[in-house]
Amino acid sequence: MTDSAPTGVAAQGPRTARGQKLRAHLKLGYSAGGLLDGIATQAVSIFLFFYATAVCGVPAGLAGVAMAAGLVVDAVIDPLIGSLSDGWRSRLGRRVPFMLLGAPGVAVFLVLIFSLPSGLPDTLLFAWLTILSIGLRVSISLFLLPYNAVGAELSDDYAERSSIAAWRWAAAMLGALVAVVLGFGVFLGGPEGLSRRAGYTPFAATLSVVVLIGALLAVRSVLATRDRQHSATQAAGPAHLRFGREVIEIARNPSFRSLFVGALFLFTALSLHSTLGLHANTYFWRLSPGQTQAVTLALFGGLLLGAPLAGPALKRLEKRTVLLAGIVGLGVAYSAPVALRLAGVFPFVGSVLVSILSATVFVGGALMAAAAISFASMMADAADEHEHLFGARREGLFFAGWAFASKAASGFGALAAGLALQMVGFSGEAHHTATASLPPTTITWIGAVYGPGAGLLTFAAAAACLFYKLDAAKHARILGALEERRAAPAVTLPPLGA
Helix, strand or coil, X not given: CCCCXXXXXXXXXXXXXXHCCCCHHHHHHHHCCHHHHHHHHHHHHHHHHHHHHHHCCCCHHHHHHHHHHHHHHHHHHHHHHHHHHHHCCCCCCCCHHHHHHHHHHHHHHHHHHCCCCCCCCHHHHHHHHHHHHXXXXXXXXXXXXXXXXXXXXXXXXXXXXXXXXXXXHHHHHHHHHXXXXXXXXXXXXXXXXXXXXXXXXXXXXXXXXXXHHHHHHHHHHHHHCHHHCCCCCCCCCCHHHHHHHHHHHHHCCHHHHHHHXXXXXXXXXXXXXXXXXXXXXXXXXXXXXXXXXXHHHXXXXXXXXXXXXXXXXXXXXXXHHHHHHHHHHHHHHHHHHHHHHHCCCCCCCHHHHHHHHHHHHHHHHHHHHHHHHHHHHHHHHHHHHHHHHHCCCCHHHHHHHHHHHHHHHHHHXXXXXXXXXXXXXXXXXXXCCCCCCCCHHHHHHHHHHHHHHHHHHHHHHHHHHCCCCCCHHHHHHHHHHHHHHHHCCCCCCCCCCC
16 A cells, blocks of 8 residues: 555555456456355255254254354354455455465365264264364355455446356356255265265365365466455554444445345345255155255256346346345245145146246246345445445455355354254154155144245345445446545545544
8 A cells, every 4th residue: 555545545456457347267267266155155055954963863953053153153253354354465465365264274174064973972963063163164254255355346347246246156156056966966866865974075075176176266366356456454543443443334334234134134044945955855845866956956057047147137227126036036936835835736746846846946046146146246336335435445344244144144044944843843863764754743844944934034135125225326426436536635534433
């Protein structure tokens, strides 16, 4: 940062760099980091709860607590990671050091958490699962928070940001598909299917290799785009007091508040639905592992297809409109089939059932993809609004706040799923296959929580996002004002709160 840069305002890189489109090879390389997101997040969301409860015999309530603990501890640490990466100074820039620390941690903890030892008492197994859950989640954040934040710095253009977010989302969904295909189709296929304990460790090790490849490609592209990135924010005062002021500062941003509350509801719904996914497919729908794979692949196929569809939609519609349509569409996809089955008007079984479920989740996934891309792009626009309002760049803290909401909500969703299974009498040790005898009431409640319960939470998320008011015209005015401010003679701003 130059000596003339005002306190609290990041020095700006060449305006012409961020005003130009990102070259395709750099965009592709940066997006490869999304493989880590898709693989690690979806491997845990889809397989871990079933692995811990139905394969390793961890009581469902304890497994839910362990998974929730990892998310909650990580959520508390996320704002600190975001704040540190905003102000970090090194020869590699402010984001790359954190990414280089997080990626190997993800690879190691991913293998360990899918290699739980046998023969341990429930309490020790619960403690080990909790430690691994915390380590994995913190490692994911060390990579993803700076990675997502730098994506908001690569362009100031309203439309180009959506394109960058779309590429990143496509890579994440490709990673999710890798996890699904390798899980259901390779390592956890065959007669024993998901109950084959020996298949989980090589499954996780293979995923870890892909994670590291994607992370290294992303680091290379981030290093090659340093001319587009903002310099570390200069700040005054003790670190703990500065951090507190920064958190209060972003909470005062109305756009951030709307996205934050929406994320709380949305990610609670996603966590509840995905955590119970294998249980619902196995016991409520009575699908075989191959049929479950087909439905899951349809979901991620829709999530992947949503990336190229988001571009044309975002050129014609406001980002908030696309976001709301996607969230509501996903809620309907979650709720409708289960609600109809519970009402006795959805009698389909076998291949017809699989086809209908696959089509439903495919459409819902495509809508959700467009919504998620809008969400990320809206967060980057809100960071510009924040600089306009408060004179400071807070991309890292913005995405950390969003991650805090998602992980705290996801932790609550996992905990709620575990407690729900416990309350309705599900015992992982007693039920390993779809042919196991479960009480009808237990099956009904699994479906009700998995479907309509999660769907209602998505509608609450859509309602919260109605309060986001930053559109394309307002964002253009903000960018114009910021350019004028940056071109004006530098002034020294007093510390926030002085």
